[in-house]
Amino acid sequence: MLIRIVDLEAIASGRVDTQFRRWRRPTVKAGGTLLTAVGTLAIDAVEPISDDIDDKDARRAGFSDARDLMATLAKRGEGQLYRIRLHHLGADPRIALRASLDDLSEVQAKLARMDGEAPWTRAVLASIAENPGLSAQQLADRFGMEKQVFKTRVRRLKTLGLTESLETGYRISPRGKAILER
Numbered sequence: 001m002l003i004r005i006v007d008l009e010a011i012a013s014g015r016v017d018t019q020f021r022r023w024r025r026p027t028v029k030a031g032g033t034l035l036t037a038v039g040t041l042a043i044d045a046v047e048p049i050s051d052d053i054d055d056k057d058a059r060r061a062g063f064s065d066a067r068d069l070m071a072t073l074a075k076r077g078e079g080q081l082y083r084i085r086l087h088h089l090g091a092d093p094r095i096a097l098r099a100s101l102d103d104l105s106e107v108q109a110k111l112a113r114m115d116g117e118a119p120w121t122r123a124v125l126a127s128i129a130e131n132p133g134l135s136a137q138q139l140a141d142r143f144g145m146e147k148q149v150f151k152t153r154v155r156r157l158k159t160l161g162l163t164e165s166l167e168t169g170y171r172i173s174p175r176g177k178a179i180l181e182r
Helices: 005-013 055-060 066-074 093-099 104-115 121-130 136-142 147-159 174-181
Strands: 018-023 033-036 039-049 080-090 163-165 170-172
Touching (some): 005 080, 018 066, 055 066, 093 174, 104 174, 121 136, 121 147, 121 174, 136 147
Antiparallel strands (some): 018 080, 033 039, 039 080, 163 170
């Protein structure tokens, strides 16, 4: 579920606790979480609703009134209308993980499993370390890889706290540097 940064900031501050989406099928579920630019969001409820939204609900989503909300939703595709209740849960746990030098042997074992029969993790980490801020497309081209495949791989490294995303490209974290030095 993509959420605009202005809405993420409003959710983090507590001013907004509702989102509306038109979906053929929901992309989030109650009890789940989302990692976002402002940290982790908890999904409290996801419910299909009719188009009859009141002004109070629209304001909970950061809109001035229901008419403003419906005008925005009209531009966002088709499907069932869903109301999503959510709240800011806390900081992105990967941020603290980036500086942690605990369990590096366990991380190495996970990287070995990720590599399987075609090792890639060390080369990707080294390339990011040598080229901070280089775009995903440029890095992917260096490996002869499609951009989306490359980004998926970097996301897996990010989950382990080894990289972090920049405005453009990535950089290696202290944890990632420690892994490369091992």
